[in-house]
Amino acid sequence: xxxxxxxxxxxxxxxxxxxxxxxxxxxxxxxxxIPQIEDEDFAIEVAVPxxxxxxDAESWSHKECIRLEDKYNxxxxxxxxxxx
Numbered sequence: 450x451x452x453x454x455x456x457x458x459x460x461x462x463x464x465x466x467x468x469x470x471x472x473x474x475x476x477x478x479x480x481x482x483i484p485q486i487e488d489e490d491f492a493i494e495v496a497v498p499x500x501x502x503x504x505d506a507e508s509w510s511h512k513e514c515i516r517l518e519d520k521y522n523x524x525x526x527x528x529x530x531x532x533x
Contacts, residue, residue: 475501489525493528
């Protein structure tokens with residue numbers, strides 16, 4: 450049971466850090482949890498304002514998720530879209 454709690458804490462910390470980093474890097478971004486697609490621990494939709502390049506935001510988000518995976522041992526999948 451302790452392992453499960455530690456895993457949940459790591460995931461919570463990783464997601465919170467990702468969201469904070471996204472808001473700092475891309476002000477005006479909107480994030481929301483989405484259903485998992487494959488075997489990731491968490492999937493998140495990242496809607497970026499049109500003032501940002503979708504490709505840049507997607508590349509940055511994936512690199513940040515890789516950094517967090519190394520730090521917390523959790524796999525987060527970001528799906529980056531343009532904000533409507």
